[in-house]
Amino acid sequence: MMSRLAKRKAPRVLPGSLITLRRKCGKPSCRCAAGDPHESPALSYSVAGRTKMLTLRPEEVEEVAQAVARYRKSVNDLAAEAQVELDELVARVRATRASDRR
Numbered sequence: 313m314m315s316r317l318a319k320r321k322a323p324r325v326l327p328g329s330l331i332t333l334r335r336k337c338g339k340p341s342c343r344c345a346a347g348d349p350h351e352s353p354a355l356s357y358s359v360a361g362r363t364k365m366l367t368l369r370p371e372e373v374e375e376v377a378q379a380v381a382r383y384r385k386s387v388n389d390l391a392a393e394a395q396v397e398l399d400e401l402v403a404r405v406r407a408t409r410a411s412d413r414r
């Protein structure tokens with residue numbers, strides 16, 4: 313993981329979603345105390361059912377966004393393929409059982 317980051321190899325697929333974190337830093341004199349929170353892009357993802365946040369640098373956002381989009385498309389494509397396979401299996405098994413009953 314570290315070596316991939318060090319080489320700055322863009323990720324191909326990433327789970328999760330890009331979000332904007334808004335927070336107050338706690339300094340009473342800061343603009344965020346007056347209702348203008350600090351914003352930073354982050355990747356929200358889930359590990360063993362727990363949501364985690366990875367704060368991103370601005371230059372990382374585009375490649376992360378693309379990898380998240382590729383992951384979503386791959387998952388959707390796989391789900392669609394699996395549904396077709398399931399439909400075919402159900403039809404085949406039912407046809408076999410119907411012919412067995414004759």
Ligand SMILES: [Zn+2]
Binds near residue numbers: 337342344345350
């Ligand atoms: Zn602040």
